[in-house]
Amino acid sequence: xxxxxxxxxxxxxxxxxxxxxxxxxxxxxxxxxxxxxxxxxxxxxxxxxxxxxxxxxxxxxxxxxxxxxxxxxxxxxxxxxxxxxxxxxxxxxxxxxxxxxxxxxxxxxxxxxxxxxxxxxxxxxxxxxxxxxxxxxxxxxxxxxx
Amino acid sequence: xxxxxxxxxxxxxxxxxxxxxxxxxxxxxxxxxxxxxxxxxxxxxxxxxxxxxxxxxxxxxxxxxxxxxxxxxxxxxxxxxxxxx
Numbered sequence: 132x133x134x135x136x137x138x139x140x141x142x143x144x145x146x147x148x149x150x151x152x153x154x155x156x157x158x159x160x161x162x163x164x165x166x167x168x169x170x171x172x173x174x175x176x177x178x179x180x181x182x183x184x185x186x187x188x189x190x191x192x193x194x195x196x197x198x199x200x201x202x203x204x205x206x207x208x209x210x211x212x213x214x215x216x217x218x219x220x221x222x223x224x225x226x227x228x229x230x231x232x233x234x235x236x237x238x239x240x241x242x243x244x245x246x247x248x249x250x251x252x253x254x255x256x257x258x259x260x261x262x263x264x265x266x267x268x269x270x271x272x273x274x275x276x277x
Numbered sequence: 278x279x280x281x282x283x284x285x286x287x288x289x290x291x292x293x294x295x296x297x298x299x300x301x302x303x304x305x306x307x308x309x310x311x312x313x314x315x316x317x318x319x320x321x322x323x324x325x326x327x328x329x330x331x332x333x334x335x336x337x338x339x340x341x342x343x344x345x346x347x348x349x350x351x352x353x354x355x356x357x358x359x360x361x362x
Contacts, residue, residue: 191291255359257359259359
């Protein structure tokens with residue numbers, strides 16, 4: 132398994148074609164029996180300020196890269212992680228665009244589901260990324276993770 | 278760099294703190310060494326709007342807490358709760 136935190140951030144929405152590339156890359160590992168792909172997409176939430184049209188992402192990029200490496204190392208140490216790809220957007224992502232991709236390959240489905248969820252929750256808690264929700268009439272509010 | 282115990286430190290603001298400070302970064306003269314809590318008090322003197330705001334402090338990219346010592350620092354990042362994903 133190789134993971135390069137320097138490749139995680141992409142400008143703007145994540146190209147859905149990357150999902151196919153991940154499936155092919157993970158599928159090339161003959162020990163993999165289960166792939167799991169998670170895509171986080173921007174919702175048109177209705178806020179007090181209006182309806183969300185997109186989210187602008189910023190980050191402390193070097194600290195974020197360290198946090199991505201640490202959480203993948205921890206997932207790998209827990210066992211079962213054979214392949215992993217993570218992408219997260221920076222900059223503006225409109226409603227309907229994907230801002231987070233997590234693709235994992237594991238031997239079995241239980242491991243794949245657990246690993247994908249663990250990595251997702253760790254990203255939300257441990258990586259210094261910030262989203263500003265922007266409404267259709269250009270009001271904005273800093274996103275809060277629940 | 279050091280003048281009568283003062284050190285110029287690059288302070289970086291993230292997320293909602295950008296609305297408090299109106300700038301992503303600035304250089305602030307801090308009296309070091311100090312504790313994390315003491316550094317916060319110095320920053321609040323410089324930027325009163327930061328007092329009472331929920332954030333953690335990273336000294337040269339390492340998260341630090343309350344009574345830990347800050348002997349030197351090139352960069353201090355003020356990190357509110359994260360909201361990626």
